[in-house]
C-alpha cells in the first residue's frame with residue numbers, strides 16, 4: 154500500500170523532471186499513435202494513451218495499479234513515433250520506480266517479480282543468466298509454470314542458446330560500488 158501522506162503526484166512530477174523532456178507530457182494530444190505502435194498494448198489493462206491521460210488527470214494510483222508499465226517491453230516505438238516528443242518509455246520506468254518505492258503493485262504482479270529477480274541477478278554478478286533467472290522467477294510465481302516452458306528451455310540448451318553455468322562479469326564488485334554511489338547521489 155502507499156505510505157500514508159505520501160504526495161504521489163508531487164513525486165511523479167519529480168520523477169518526470171529527471172527525464173529529458175519530461176515536461177512534454179503536457180503536450181499530449183491524445184492521438185493514440187503510442188497505443189497503435191505498442192506491441193504489448195493488447196495485453197495491457199490501460200493503453201499507453203490512456204495512461205498518459207490518467208497521469209495528466211492526477212490518477213496516479215490507478216496508473217500504478219495497472220499492469221501497463223510492467224508489460225512495457227522498452228521497444229521505444231511509442232517514443233520515436235509520438236508527434237509531441239513525449240518520452241513514454243522513460244515514463245514507464247518512472248512509474249515502475251514509484252510503484253516499487255511505495256509497494257503499489259498491479260493485481261497480477263508477475264512483471265514486477267520478473268524485474269525484481271532480474272535486478273537481483275545483475276546486482277550479484279553483473280549480468281543475468283537466462284536459466285537461473287527463470288528458475289528463481291518460477292520459484293516466486295509458482296514452479297508448476299516451469300513445466301510448461303521446460304521443453305522450450307531444453308530446445309534452447311540443445312541449440313546452445315542456453316548456458317547452464319551462470320556467468321559473472323570480471324568487475325562485478327566495481328559495478329556494485331558504482332550502483333551504490335549512484336543510489337547515494339539520487340538520495
Ligand code: SF4
Nearest residue numbers: 181182184185187235
Ligand atoms: S503518441 Fe504522444 S501525443 Fe499521441 S497519445 Fe501517445 S503520448 Fe500522446
Ligand code: SF4
Nearest residue numbers: 191225226228229231
Ligand atoms: S516502449 Fe513500451 S509502451 Fe512503448 S511501444 Fe514499446 S512496449 Fe509499448
